[in-house]
Amino acid sequence: MYALVDAISFYASAEKVFDPSIRNKPVVVLTNNDGCICAVCPIARKLGVPKFKPYFQIKNFLAQHHVVIRSSNYELYADLSEKMMNVVARFCDEQYVYSIDESFLHFKHYQTIIKDWHQYGHKIRRAVWKETRLPVGVGFGTTPTLAKAANHAAKKLSGYNGVAVLNDETSIHAALSRMAVTDVWGIGTRLGCKLKVLGINTAWDLAQQSPQAMRKQFSVLVERTVNELNGVTCLSWDEVKQPKKEIFSTRSFGQRITSIHALSAALTSHSVIVGRKLRQQNSLVKRLHIFASSSPHDDNYYKKSLIYEFPVATDNNCQLAKAISIVLKSIYQPNVNFYRCGVGAIELVDGNYQQPDLFMPNKNNPHLMNCFDKINHRYGQGTMQLAGEGSSQQWQMKRYFLSPSFTSKWQDIPKIVC
Amino acid sequence: MKIIPIYIAAGISGFESPAAEYKELGLSIDQLLISHPDATFIGIAQGQSMEGIGIFDKDLLIVDRSVNAEHGDVIVANYNGCFTCKFIDKKHAQLLSASDQYKPVMISADDVFQVEGVVISSIRLHRPVKDLIACMH
Numbered sequence: 083m084y085a086l087v088d089a090i091s092f093y094a095s096a097e098k099v100f101d102p103s104i105r106n107k108p109v110v111v112l113t114n115n116d117g118c119i120c121a122v123c124p125i126a127r128k129l130g131v132p133k134f135k136p137y138f139q140i141k142n143f144l145a146q147h148h149v150v151i152r153s154s155n156y157e158l159y160a161d162l163s164e165k166m167m168n169v170v171a172r173f174c175d176e177q178y179v180y181s182i183d184e185s186f187l188h189f190k191h192y193q194t195i196i197k198d199w200h201q202y203g204h205k206i207r208r209a210v211w212k213e214t215r216l217p218v219g220v221g222f223g224t225t226p227t228l229a230k231a232a233n234h235a236a237k238k239l240s241g242y243n244g245v246a247v248l249n250d251e252t253s254i255h256a257a258l259s260r261m262a263v264t265d266v267w268g269i270g271t272r273l274g275c276k277l278k279v280l281g282i283n284t285a286w287d288l289a290q291q292s293p294q295a296m297r298k299q300f301s302v303l304v305e306r307t308v309n310e311l312n313g314v315t316c317l318s319w320d321e322v323k324q325p326k327k328e329i330f331s332t333r334s335f336g337q338r339i340t341s342i343h344a345l346s347a348a349l350t351s352h353s354v355i356v357g358r359k360l361r362q363q364n365s366l367v368k369r370l371h372i373f374a375s376s377s378p379h380d381d382n383y384y385k386k387s388l389i390y391e392f393p394v395a396t397d398n399n400c401q402l403a404k405a406i407s408i409v410l411k412s413i414y415q416p417n418v419n420f421y422r423c424g425v426g427a428i429e430l431v432d433g434n435y436q437q438p439d440l441f442m443p444n445k446n447n448p449h450l451m452n453c454f455d456k457i458n459h460r461y462g463q464g465t466m467q468l469a470g471e472g473s474s475q476q477w478q479m480k481r482y483f484l485s486p487s488f489t490s491k492w493q494d495i496p497k498i499v500c
Numbered sequence: 501m502k503i504i505p506i507y508i509a510a511g512i513s514g515f516e517s518p519a520a521e522y523k524e525l526g527l528s529i530d531q532l533l534i535s536h537p538d539a540t541f542i543g544i545a546q547g548q549s550m551e552g553i554g555i556f557d558k559d560l561l562i563v564d565r566s567v568n569a570e571h572g573d574v575i576v577a578n579y580n581g582c583f584t585c586k587f588i589d590k591k592h593a594q595l596l597s598a599s600d601q602y603k604p605v606m607i608s609a610d611d612v613f614q615v616e617g618v619v620i621s622s623i624r625l626h627r628p629v630k631d632l633i634a635c636m637h
Binding site: 102103104105106212213489492493497498499 | 542550561566581582585586597612614629632
């Protein structure tokens with residue numbers, strides 16, 4: 083048996099954990115630079131607040147309904163995420179943290195002990211709520227794809243109340259027939275359109291297809307999805323946990339920048355973030371995508387992007403920063419008001435199986451990077467920086483509605499009235 | 501049996517300090533006071549109502565959410581949208597202070613009330629701590 087546990091509108095719920103004054107109020111969270119709405123709590127959803135709308139377009143509506151607005155407080159979310167994951171991990175044999183608020187669980191030995199999965203799901207929900215004050219949805223399925231579908235049902239379909247179990251024909255049919263085909267894990271909007279042309283509208287329709295025909299018409303991935311929806315496990319646990327194939331760090335600037343030094347500092351900082359994420363999943367980068375642009379709403383829209391190929395794949399911050407300084411002159415142009423820039427690792431190599439090159443010295447420095455990561459993990463990101471990241475933080479995020487870092491800064495710990 | 505390896509080396513060298521193998525150890529306040537790290541948070545006390553039990557203004561409170569609140573425990577509650585530290589009187593549905601200056605608070609059906617956790621310890625800082633000065637106001 084598999085399960086997927088995730089938080090209900092995680093960012094908005096996380097804002098409520100240490101601020102009891104907003105627990106019963108509508109809350110929304112904005113993306114980087116307070117651009118768009120990225121999380122809507124259930125109370126705000128009932129008011130009809132849409133997700134992914136630009137903040138400025140909906141500002142008046144939010145004010146009218148007294149909706150509480152927060153900027154993304156990543157320090158808080160990261161800390162609460164870790165706590166939530168640890169609580170959930172107690173309930174299974176194996177856990178794989180899939181994203182900041184989702185984790186897959188695998189039950190092997192527990193399978194014989196647990197008699198009632200429904201009850202068990204509610205037990206998980208109660209424990210996470212009691213210990214972290216975060217609401218979660220729990221979906222059980224006999225395959226990872228069914229677990230993901232069950233999670234969708236638990237949270238989005240009426241009558242499930244936060245827990246769904248898809249382990250027999252009746253329960254699978256009941257849930258899948260009420261889900262759009264695009265709600266199935268791995269079926270994107272484009273593929274969904276093609277399937278709809280064939281009359282495959284619901285997840286149940288997809289489950290009824292012949293796997294071989296789906297393979298012929300689309301891909302082995304769709305075949306696998308059909309099998310998984312019918313309870314045939316195709317994704318091995320290792321495939322669920324596959325590392326990311328691309329890593330990007332990109333952001334729009336709080337204030338436009340025009341100087342080459344500021345652009346260099348911003349790109350270098352992005353490369354350092356990419357470096358950290360590479361090392362977390364033990365990958366090395368072979369090709370790095372580096373780009374910068376003005377706003378598409380500007381006159382004379384300017385956009386430039388380049389790909390830098392490393393002679394030897396690397397995860398060394400210094401090598402990444404060096405790549406930035408090499409391409410910078412080709413990207414920068416005077417008199418452009420840069421609005422956004424970023425760095426993406428687009429070709430990755432598994433750190434365990436790197437092919438060494440006789441004539442190319444390997445410039446990785448795992449000891450240094452390990453030390454770098456440990457210092458920043460312990461004392462906070464940015465404690466140790468490359469000089470190239472600069473000290474002026476002009477390009478950093480605009481976060482006007484930021485809540486305190488209740489759990490990661492002493493001056494921000496919650497106040498308790500006696 | 502612990503073996504202290506001494507490598508063969510030319511020249512004069514001393515014994516490796518036998519203390520070296522203990523270097524990683526040390527006393528951790530966290531380990532001593534926090535039994536459920538994932539369910540625990542730290543807050544700062546504001547007010548005088550719990551002085552009778554030794555919780556003073558600006559003390560640190562360690563609050564464990566995983567512990568079940570029993571009758572008479574010192575708890576932190578969400579009381580009408582505010583974190584509040586009191587004794588809980590489960591029999592009379594009241595919040596009690598540890599001071600004669602404060603009357604018991606009845607919890608009525610109209611109140612927002614949730615137990616947030618049990619105060620398992622409080623810490624008094626006898627000298628100002630730099631990192632906390634900002635939240636002392």
